[in-house]
Amino acid sequence: MSAPTDGPWLDEAAGRLIRPYTVSGGRTRPTTAMDLLTLVMSTGSVPQGHLGPEHADALGLCQGPTSVAEIAAHLRLPATVTKILLSDLVDCGAISARPPDSFHNPTDRFLLEAVLDGLRRQL
Structure with a gap:
């Protein structure tokens, strides 16, 4: 087996060494509604109780307002698992969650065009 990359839970040849839902303790639904x-953003409060290394990694990504999608990408976890980790952090007061500023009309043409422009710049 080759040496792990990106931390102890990834192996270059094998990929993730544990199943993603092991990270969430087998839970499939977050306690906080998120899309x-x-x-999400850190509140500065120290989480009470035992949280796994993935919780610490997620909390480290929440220093400024960050979307759930961005955090899932950085953690290399499915969005549902990421939502569960983040809802654990909301429940213990370590982060706060809110809809984006433009959420009042999620199908707003301006928002959709901005997303399309961003995608085109990436390609």
Whole structure:
């Protein structure tokens, strides 16, 4: 087996060494309602109780307002698992969650065009 990359839970040849839902303790639903555009941010409170290394990694990504989708990408976890980790952090007061500022009309043409422009710049 080759040496792990990106931390102890990834192996270059094998990929993730544990199943993603092991990270969430087998839970499939978050306790806090979130979607991919929900913005989360650290409150500065220290989480009480035992949280796994993935919780610490997620909390480290929440220094400024960050979307659930961005955090899932950085953690290399499915969005549902990421939402569960983040809802654990909301429940213990370590982060706050809110919809994005433009969420009042999620099908707003301006928002959709901005997303399309961003995607085109990436390609």
